Amino acid sequence: MTTATALALAAEVRSGRRTARDVVEEALAAVAAGNGELNAFLTVLGDEARAQADAVDAEVAAGRDPGPLAGVPVALKDNLCTRGSLTTCGSKILEGWRPPYDATVVESLRAAGAVAIGKTNMDEFAMGSSTENSAFGPTRNPRHTGKVPGGSSGGSAAAVAAGFTPLGLGSDTGGSIRQPAALCGVVGMKPTYGRISRYGLVAFASSLDQIGPFATTVEDAALLFDVLAGHDPLDSTSLPSIPEPTLASVHDGAEGVRVGLCRDLIDGCAPDVVARVQEAADALAGAGAKVEEISVPEFAYGLSAYYLIAPAEASSNLARYDGVRYGLRVDGEDAAAMNTATRTAGFGPEVKRRVMLGTYALSAGYYDAYYAQAQRVRTLVMRAFDRAYESVDVLLGATAPTTAFDLGAKVDDPMAMYMNDVCTIPSNLSGHPAISVPFGTGEDGLPVGVQVMAPALGEAMLFRLARVVEEHAPQGAGS
Amino acid sequence: MNAEWEMVIGLEVHCELKTATKLFCGCRNSFGDEPNVNICPTCLGLPGSLPVLNEQAVELAMRIGEALHCEIRPSEFARKNYFYPDQAKDYQISQYDKPLNTGGWLELPDGFRVGVTRAHMEEDTGKLTHVGASGRINAALHALVDYNRSGVPLVEIVSEPDIRTVAQARAYASELRGILKATGASDGRMEEGSIRVDANVSVHPAGTSEFGTRCEIKNLNSLRSLGRAIEYEAARQIALLEAGGKVDQETRHWDESAGRTESMRSKEEANDYRYFPEPDLVPLAPDAAWRERVRVGMGPMPSDRRAQLAAALGGAPTDAEADQIRAVVDLGLDGLVTAVAEAGLPASLALARAANEVAAQSEAGLGLSAPTFVALLAMESGGQLSATQSKAVLAALLERGGGDPAAVAKEMGFEALGADTLSAVVDDVIAAHPGEWDRFVEGEDKLMGMFTGEVMKATSGKANGKEVAAELRRRRG
DSSP: OOOOHHHHHHHHHHTTOOHHHHHHHHHHHHHHHHHHHHOEEEEEHHHHHHHHHHHHHHHTTOOOOOOOOTEEEEEEEETTTTTTTOOTTGGGTTTTOOSSOOOOHHHHHHHHHHHHEEEEEOOOOGGOOOSTTTTTTOOOOBBBBBBBOOOSSHHHHHHHHHTSSSSSEEEEESTTTTHHHHHHTTTEEEOOTSSOOOOOOOSTTTOOOEEEEESSHHHHHHHHHHBBSSSSSOEEEEEOOOSHHHHHHHTSOOOOEEEEEEEGGGTTSHHHHHHHHHHHHHHHHHTTTTEEOOOGGGGGGGHHHHHHHHHHHHHHHHOOOOOSSSSSOOOOOHHHHHHHHHHHHHHHHHHHHHHOOOOOOOOSTTTIIIIHHHHHHHHHHHHHHHHHHHHHHHEEEESSSSSSSSSSSTTTHHHHGGGGGGTTTHHHTOOOOOEEEEEEEEESSSSEEEEOOOOTHHOOOOOOOOHHHHOOOSTTTOO | OTTTEEEEEEEEEEOOOSSSSSSSSSSSOOOSSSSSSSTTTTTOOOOOOOOOOHHHHHHHHHHHHHHHOOOOOOOOOOEOOOOOOOOOOTTTEEEOOOOOOEEEEOTTTOOOOOEEEEEHHHHHHHHOEEESOOOOGGGGEEEEEEEGGTTEEEEEEEEOOOOOOOOHHHHHHHHHHHHHHTTOOOOTTTTTTTEEEEEEEEEETTTTTTTOOOOEEEEESSSSHHHHHEEEEHHHHHHHHTOOOOOOOOEEEEEEETEEEEEEEETTOOOOOOOOEEETTTOOOOOHHHHHHHHHHHOOOHHHHHHHHHHHHOOOOOOOHHHHHHHHHHHTTTHHHHHHHHHTTTTHOOOHHHIIIIHHTTTOOOOOOOHHHHHHHHHHTTTSSSSHHHHHHHHHHHHOOOOOOOHHHHHHHHHOOHHHHHHHHHHHHHHOOOHHHHHTTTTTTTTHHHHHHHHHHHHTTTSOHHHHHHHHHHHOO
C-alpha cells in the first residue's frame, strides 16, 4: 500500500529523484494486485498512463516543470469524460461508449502533470450511497471487504483508501464524495457550486452536481482542489477564478475561528459517530476555536426537497439515453418502441425509480406541489445557512449517520439508503463547500468521518479547519 | 368566407437567426451543407456537454423585440422535455414563463395593429429524413438524422389572436418577414425553412365575442400556403359547426398538394412538456446599456422605408404606387428609388421601373447599382431613351450585372432620334393615312394612339413617345 502523499510524490518527480513512470508502474501494479477483490476500477488506463508518465519525465529531463501534480496517479470516477476511453457512469446503457472529448478537469489534471490511471466504479449515474447500484458489480470497502465503500463515488474513495492512488476525483450531488470518504476513512471534499467546471461531467442533477477531490490528507485535497478550481468558459455556471491557492493557508490553524457544532447534523447519528464529532469539536476548542452549539432546524427538510429536485433534473438529463446516437440500442418496431426497449434494458432499478419520481414531480398538475415546493424549501435551507453564518464561521457535524454497513444490507430499502445523505444534502442544496475528514473509528473499528461546512467560496477556511481536525484525529484504523 | 362567420387567427412564426454560430456552441450555423458536418458534443447532446449562450443570437433577438415594440425583460431558459429522434438531448432549451420580449405590436401597411404576445429564444432541432417505400412518416423503413440544424438559434414570435382575415394573415406574415430581414436577424427565406409559420384558426358567428375552439395548422412554407390553409381550415370548421358538429382542439398538418389540413394529434394526445428552469444556464438579463446599444444600432424598418418612398413621390401615393412601394421595400430595392429622387429625377418613374423590371429579376438574384440606375433614369426622363428602349437597356444591365447605360444603349442601336428625322417620319405617316389624319384634325383624339404607333413602327421604337405626341399635336394646330 502506497503511503506517500501527492505532495511528496510530486516533489520527488519534479526534482528528478524519482520518475513518473516508476510511480505510475507502482500504482498500476497495486491495482493489478488488489482490484480483483475490491472492484474499485472499471477501466485501467495502463498504456495511456504510461505514455502520460513518460511525457512528464521528458519534461523533467528537459528542465521544465511538469506542474504541481507531476507524476501523481489519479483515479477518475467513471462519469468524467475521457477522450477515447470508456466512460460508463456505472450503467449498461453507456457500455462501450467512448467520449470524443475530455472533461475540463481531465485537461486540468494533465496540464498539472497528473496521470489518470483508470476509471472508477460508481452507483449508476451517481444514484446511490453504496456503489451497489453499479451495473458492473459492487465495490468493496478496503477497510473491511464485507462492507460497502459508500457512494456514489465508492470506486474513487476505495482506490485512495486502498493506496492504489494518492488522489481521486468524484462527484457530489447529495454527498457522493463526502459519504464514501467517511466510510472509507479518507478525505473527501465538495467545493462551492461553480468553482470546478462541470464540463465533461455526465450530469445527474445539474444544479447540485459538483466535482471534488479525494485524498489521504487535507493538504493533498487542497492541492488537488487548487489545480481544478477556476473559471471555465465552457460551463455557464462556472464562477470567476480566485487566484489565491487554498494550500497556502492550510496550516493557519483554528485560533479565533467560530465553530458551530450543529445539533441537526448529529442528532440522528449513531452514538459512536456522535462521540467522535464531539471529540473533534473539543479538539478544535483546544486549538483555539470558539465552539458553540447551534441548531439549523431547516436542515431536516433538506432530504425531502433533494429527493424531488435531483430526480426531476435527472429525469430530463437522462432522457438522451434513447438508443438513437450512442450507447446501447435495443431495436423496436418504431422509434418510440426502440426508446422504451433501450431504456428498459439499459437502466437499473434505482435509475428507473428516480426517473419516474422526477417525471412525476414535473408533470402538469403536480409541478407546484412537488418541484416548485421543493425549490421553495431549497431557498429556505439557503437562508437558514445564511442565518447560521451570521454567528459562526464554519459548521461542524457528522458526514454519515453510521460507519460502513454490510454489503446488501440496505439494497431493498431505498428510504434507509436515502437516509445516508441526510447530513450531506444541505450543502448541495445551498451550493456551499463541505469536507469530510477521517476522525477515529466507531465501535466496529471502521472509520468515522467528521464534516466541516463553510459559506460559499469559503474553501480556504474549510481546509484550514479540516487540517486542525485531521491533526487531532485519534491514530489507528482509518488513518 | 361565409358572411355569417368570422375567423380568428393567431400566428406563431419561427425565425432562424442569421448568426455565425449556433445558439449554445461554436458550430457553424449554415444551411445546405453535407449532413452532420456542423456538429460537436454540445449540439449532439453528448453526455457531459454543456450549453453556452451565443451573445450575437441574444443581440438579434433583442433587435426583433425592439422592432416589434416589445418590452425587453430579464428572462430565463427552460427545458421543454419530449422524446424525438431529431431532438439531441430529448429536451429543447427554450424560454417558457420568462421570455426575453413581451407585449409588442406589429402595424400592417394599412395601419391595422396586430398584438405580439411574445418573441422568445429557443434552439432548433435536427432534421429527420424518413427512408422507405413512400417516404411518409408512417410507412418509413428507417430514418436518417442530420444534426447540422440542431442548436441553430430561433426566435418564436407569437401574435395575439387579433387577425380576422386571410389578407391580414398574409400581410402580417409578409410584414414580419420584412422586419426580420431589416433587423438583420433573418435572410427571410421561407422556402428554405428559415421562417416557418404555424396558424391558430378558429371561427365564431359574426357579431359575437366568444372565440370558437381553435386548431393549430403546421407546415405552412409560403405565404400562398398560409392563405390557402387558413381558407380551407375555416371552411372546414364552419361546415362542421353548421352540420351541428363541434371542432376538436388539435394540431393539423397542411398538405400542400392535396390542398387540405389533416389531423396530426389531438389535445388529449398532446405532450406534457414538463417545463422547468434550465439549470445549465444562468438567467439572461440584458442591462439598459446593452438594450440602448441594440436600439441605436438598428436600421430603418420597412414602415419607415415605405414612408420615405412616399415622401420622395411628393404626394399621397395612389393605390398602384402603394403596391409598388410595398414590393420595392419588400425586395430591398428602395435604395434605387431614393437615389433617383435625390438626383432630382422623377421618383414615380424610378418606382415603376424598380417595382416592375428590377423586381422581376431580383428573384433570380440579378441587380444593379444605384448610380447605374440613376444614369439610366436620367436618359429616359431626358428623352434620350424611349420607355421601351429604357426597359430594354435596363434588362441588359440587369443581365450583365451592371455597365454604362449610355454605352449599352448605343450598342443596342438606341441612338436618340434627331428632330429632323422625326419630322420627316411624321410627314410620311400623315401622307400614308390621309383619311385618319383628317378625322384626327377634326377632333377624333383616340387616333393619337394609331399615329404614335405608326411612328414607332417606322422608327423601330427609337422615337420618344412623348415627343411624337407633341409633334402630332403641333401639326394638328
